[in-house]
Amino acid sequence: MKSVIRTGIIFALLLFAMACSPDSPQSTFGTHGPVAELQKNLFLFTFWIAVVVFIIVEGGIIYLTFKYRKKDNKLPVQTHGNLKLEITWTIIPAIIIVIIAVPTVLAIWETQVMPNEEESLVVEATGHQWWFEFKYPTEEVVTANELHLPEDTDVIVKITSQDVLHSFWIPKIAGKLDMVPNHENLLYIKADDPGLYYGQCAEFCGIVHAMMRFRVIVHTQEDYQQWLNDMRTPPAKLVSGSDEDEGRKLFVGNCSMCHTYDSYKKGAYTKEIDSQYNRWEEWKKDKENSAIVSAPNLTHFGERVTLGAGIKENNYDNLVKWIENPDKIKLGTRMKNHASIYRDDNQLSTEQIEQIAKYLLSMKPSTESSATYNK
Ligand code: HEC
Ligand SMILES: [Cu+2]
Incomplete structure (x- = not known):
């Protein structure tokens, strides 16, 4: 338990330290121009989608680990394949990739066009x-x-x-x-x-x-x-x-x-x-x-x-x-x-x-x- 608390504190400190970065001279977050701004927004957009995916997946893992952890010595029901689930978890990531790809490609085009x-x-x-x-x-x-x-x-x-x-x-x-x-x-x-x-x-x-x-x-x-x-x-x-x-x-x-x-x-x-x-x-x-x-x-x-x-x-x-x-x-x-x-x-x-x-x-x-x- 002690080591869990210690790791927790280190993580919290790391997170705290990361919060310092926006002011540093080479931070990509404190933007002062439209190109950097566009790139930052694209990053944040992707980042927040990733955060949602992370919470759902990690949350699911933690929830299922506790809910279905071994309670007796019986073998659990054996299953193999679930068409509906497999289609779902193929389609959802594909949609997410498209959602990320569209603004990415648009931003690439936008920054490639040179002014007169x-x-x-x-x-x-x-x-x-x-x-x-x-x-x-x-x-x-x-x-x-x-x-x-x-x-x-x-x-x-x-x-x-x-x-x-x-x-x-x-x-x-x-x-x-x-x-x-x-x-x-x-x-x-x-x-x-x-x-x-x-x-x-x-x-x-x-x-x-x-x-x-x-x-x-x-x-x-x-x-x-x-x-x-x-x-x-x-x-x-x-x-x-x-x-x-x-x-x-x-x-x-x-x-x-x-x-x-x-x-x-x-x-x-x-x-x-x-x-x-x-x-x-x-x-x-x-x-x-x-x-x-x-x-x-x-x-x-x-x-x-x-x-x-x-x-x-x-x-x-x-x-x-x-x-x-x-x-x-x-x-x-x-x-x-x-x-x-x-x-x-x-x-x-x-x-x-x-x-x-x-x-x-x-x-x-x-x-x-x-x-x-x-x-
Ligand atoms: C053989 C060529 C050469 C000679 C001779 C030379 N330098 Fe340099 N110097 C360089 C190079 C190459 C750099 C870039 C170093 C780097 O930043 O990697 C440099 C960098 C500098 C800088 C820093 C410039 C900056 O904007 O960062 C100064 C000041 C300087 N040299 C002064 C001198 C002085 C004074 C002398 C004579 C006593 C001298 N150099 C002789 C090649 C030379
Ligand atoms: Cu170089």
Whole structure:
């Protein structure tokens, strides 16, 4: 009896703990967009049907177990087959499946239809081991690990991958769709409210798959325009001889072969696409010794909320730790495996690392931004 009570308490606690989930950043229940809403409703519809089936079946089992439990040593009446019952319990599940299938298929159709491209925002999302690249072809803006969207706008995300299979998922807004190399998948999304949302790779893609995240920052229309302007505004000129300026020189010498940092320039968009491609080709030629791999665009990195593809808050301490050894934060990054500063003969001093970190945080659009995001 004691163990029954103990199990009961554990179950009750588990149920209680489950009730916490709707507020968590990757919960599919606290929806903020029509696609996630549709998917949640479909889930709940199926769930409640399953609950009814569960109660009837389990209730039946428990009731019959007690009612017909062995009372004497006589063999019970032996029966075999009951046509009426068998037809009933074949037809009822078939009907339930149809009831679930109809809204499911309708929802699949609904989310497959893309809005008119001319009237929508088109974003290209590319998966890399282990980070996300976001390109805005019409706006000619490119960034990484942070997807900026205007609220209440139809968005078509063109999804692909550079290396292996990944999957694109924003639990509170929509999900999920495979990122497949050499193939484009289309995902329709729309975000209802401004705010910060979590995205996550949802397909096992290698050692730090679970640490391949991104943030979605949904702006008011006005702030979104401001963000676009910011992305095209150069940073303020650094004071010659300052730590930031020394950091800039070190960055250009040690980091810029993989990371672009000046996509605010005119014409930078096509250049970045070409250079990501070239870096990738370069890497494929000699995976062991290559000093170049495709890497997150770091333009205006000082404005970013996170670091390491959504793993750590972007601040000075975390940046220093990241540059010292990215593997301590995220095991197996291509940065650690291929950047020359991690070879024994080419290491940066602590002072140099700090200068680079200061430089990275100084990478911001020069004009005072009126946008209210990440403030
Ligand atoms: C061999 C190419 C390569 C070199 C050289 C390189 N990196 Fe990286 N870097 C990467 C890759 C790849 C990632 C993505 C790591 C991940 O999240 O898996 C990355 C990620 C980063 C990030 C995090 C970006 C984000 O949005 O999460 C920062 C910051 C960064 N690198 C800074 C530097 C600095 C500073 C240097 C020079 C000291 C440098 N990198 C040199 C390839 C490189
Ligand atoms: Cu992935």
